[in-house]
C-alpha cells in the first residue's frame with residue numbers, strides 16, 4: 001500500500017477499528033497497489049457510500065474512497081462485500097493528508113467530492129476539504145483530460161469552490177464557467193438524492209485537467 005517500513009493497518013476487537021486505515025502511516029501511497037490497474041477514481045468523504053457503490057457497479061471503474069469516520073468506512077465496506085463489488089476499496093483517513101502522499105502524478109481519471117459542507121461555524125473552517133492546496137494535489141493526481149467533480153447544496157460554498165477551480169491554471173471547465181447542468185457519472189450520493197427529492201438546488205462544478 002504505502003512505504004512498507006512505516007505503514008500498517010490498525011486492528012482491534014472493535015469492528016470500526018478493524019477497517020483499513022491510513023491513520024498512523026507515513027510515506028508514499030500508491031493507488032495502483034491499492035486498486036490494481038485500470039480506470040482509477042477517487043471519492044473523498046463518501047459518507048454512506050451510495051455514490052461510490054453505485055459508481056462501482058460500472059465494471060470499467062476501480063474506485064478508492066477515503067472517509068474520516070470509521071463507522072462509515074465499516075458500513076460501506078460491509079455493503080460493498082454484500083454487493084460483491086471487488087473494484088471498490090474504502091479506507092479511513094483524512095483525505096487531505098493522504099492525497100498529498102499519493103503517487104504517481106496522473107494516476108486518477110476522476111476525483112469526486114460530494115457535499116463536503118457546510119462548515120457554518122468559524123471554528124470548523126479548518127475542516128474544509130475543497131481548498132487551494134487540496135485542489136493542487138487533485139490536479140497533480142489527475143490524468144490529462146481527467147475530471148474533478150464537486151457538488152454542494154450550499155450556494156456560497158459553490159461560489160467559493162468554483163473560484164478555486166477556475167483559478168487553477170491546469171483546469172478547464174467542461175461547460176461554460178464550470179457549473180455543470182447535470183451529474184453524468186451514473187451514480188448519486190445520499191445528500192444529492194435528498195436535495196433532489198426535496199426540490200432543493202444542487203450546484204455541480206465540473207472541470208477537466210488540461
Ligand SMILES: C[S@@+](CC[C@H](N)C(=O)[O-])C[C@H]1O[C@@H](n2cnc3c(N)ncnc32)[C@H](O)[C@@H]1O
Pocket residue numbers: 044045046047048066067068069072093094095096113114115116117118127129189190191192
Ligand atoms: C456532508 S457529508 C456528505 C457525504 C456524501 N459525500 C454525500 O454526498 O452524501 C461529508 C462527508 O465527508 C467526510 N469528510 C469530511 N472531511 C473529510 C476528510 N478530510 N477526508 C475524508 N472524509 C472527510 C465526513 O466524515 C462526511 O462523511
